[in-house]
Amino acid sequence: MLVGTSSWSSQDWCGTFYAESIAPGEMIREYSKKLPTVEIDATWHHMPNNRMVDAWKSRTPKGFIFSAKVPKIISHEKYLEDCEPELNEFISVMSRLEEKLGPMILQFPYVAKGKDPEEYKTGKGFIRRLERFAGLLPKEFKWGVEIRNSKWIAPPLLDVLQKRDISLVFIDYYTMDPLHKLANVEGIYTAPFVYIRFLGNHKTMNAAVKQARKEGRRKRDWESLIQDRRNQMKLWIPPLKDLASRQIPTYVYFNNLGRA
Numbered sequence: 001m002l003v004g005t006s007s008w009s010s011q012d013w014c015g016t017f018y019a020e021s022i023a024p025g026e027m028i029r030e031y032s033k034k035l036p037t038v039e040i041d042a043t044w045h046h047m048p049n050n051r052m053v054d055a056w057k058s059r060t061p062k063g064f065i066f067s068a069k070v071p072k073i074i075s076h077e078k079y080l081e082d083c084e085p086e087l088n089e090f091i092s093v094m095s096r097l098e099e100k101l102g103p104m105i106l107q108f109p110y111v112a113k114g115k116d117p118e119e120y121k122t123g124k125g126f127i128r129r130l131e132r133f134a135g136l137l138p139k140e141f142k143w144g145v146e147i148r149n150s151k152w153i154a155p156p157l158l159d160v161l162q163k164r165d166i167s168l169v170f171i172d173y174y175t176m177d178p179l180h181k182l183a184n185v186e187g188i189y190t191a192p193f194v195y196i197r198f199l200g201n202h203k204t205m206n207a208a209v210k211q212a213r214k215e216g217r218r219k220r221d222w223e224s225l226i227q228d229r230r231n232q233m234k235l236w237i238p239p240l241k242d243l244a245s246r247q248i249p250t251y252v253y254f255n256n257l258g259r260a
Contacts, residue, residue, distance in 0.1 A: 001240070001250045002065060002102075004037040006197065029059040037065040037102060039197070039253040044069035044107065047089060053096045060100065067102040067195075067251055068094055075106050080133040087136055103142035103167065103195055103251060110148035110175055123152035127160060134164045144169045144195040150176045158187045167191035172198040172232070183239040193249040196240075198233075 008031040014020055074083045113120040137143050146169035161168055168190050170179045182188050212218045243250045
């Protein structure tokens, strides 16, 4: 089981996780001395280039693993249609990581009931798009799909993922059921590996940070722990132990790093 965070470049971590003064380009080197893997959130915002990827590779030790989010132009802007050139470009540049490349994750937006009641309920349109798109994904790489609509977790989606060995991404998020509620669902593990993201409720977190700064309790957004969620996290332990006992490769990422 590999455990890391989603990104490594927050200046808020200086003085806690990093030294008070550190060059941005040295952060990944220091990060990789403490944790064995990281999820690259920046690739969702912008397509990476060769120089960036080569720097990531050269500054990390043997055995370190980079997972990465697929650019939003594929998952959000084009929503899996007419995006083969962008997909091929992403695969080409990320392949430069060679043995350090872990799963590549397609993250999709939440569909509100008020916007499209039928799609909110079934995800039929999304599943049709995904089934066509999945054929473009080279099987020599690890792929994951993250959705934000819990009602979509049913045989139509799971079957599509399983046929291509694409992992359903399990997330700690307020619109989704957590792993301990899903672990016994037949066919829930759709790939030879499992991918988990601890996201929390961004709205609640941001409000808590804003209030803490207003009250003078912190100078930087993520300089320390803002919410104690140990009770919720404990519920994830049994299914994680089960995965470990079955020796299923598992990637676990937390969306920010605070000091307890």
